[in-house]
Amino acid sequence: MSRALLLLLLLLAAPGAWATERFVAGTEDVPLMPGLRTVADSGLVFDKPEGRIVEAQARGRVTRAAVRSFYGSTLPQLGWKTAGRGTWRREAEALMLDFAGRDGDLTVAFTLSPR
Numbered sequence: 001m002s003r004a005l006l007l008l009l010l011l012l013a014a015p016g017a018w019a020t021e022r023f024v025a026g027t028e029d030v031p032l033m034p035g036l037r038t039v040a041d042s043g044l045v046f047d048k049p050e051g052r053i054v055e056a057q058a059r060g061r062v063t064r065a066a067v068r069s070f071y072g073s074t075l076p077q078l079g080w081k082t083a084g085r086g087t088w089r090r091e092a093e094a095l096m097l098d099f100a101g102r103d104g105d106l107t108v109a110f111t112l113s114p115r
Contacts, residue, residue: 024110026054029078030095033070036060036108051092051114058110063103071097089115 024030025038026045032038042057072082075095080088086097098109 024054024058024112025056027056027110027112030110030112031074031078032058033060033062033067033074033108035062035066039107048114052112053114054110054112056110057107059101059105059107061104062106064099064106065103067097067099067106067108 022032024032025043036058037060039057039059042055044053044055046053068086071088075088076082078090080090080095083089083094088095092115094113094115096111096113098111100107100109
């Protein structure tokens with residue numbers, strides 16, 4: 001068996017080893033921008049009768065402008081409507097993005113809550 005085929009089989013057998021994060025921690029419908037990684041132990045998920053509350057942080061070597069551009073073009077495709085700078089609304093939920101740090105070493109805080 002060739003080395004390339006063996007490597008391919010190993011990768012297919014263990015997808016978790018090379019899979020990347022696709023969604024903001026605690027959600028399954030808010031994409032995580034490429035270049036951001038979840039900050040360990042930063043998440044909070046709480047379901048209540050009025051809706052879910054999710055708080056999560058992600059960090060990366062990205063800029064505020066790139067984050068705004070990514071979410072400004074991605075979220076409307078998922079049914080979110082802009083409600084001001086860094087804020088979106090969809091059905092009975094609101095999503096807010098806040099920033100800490102500097103461009104190139106940026107932390108993005110995601111807050112999802114009932115409206």
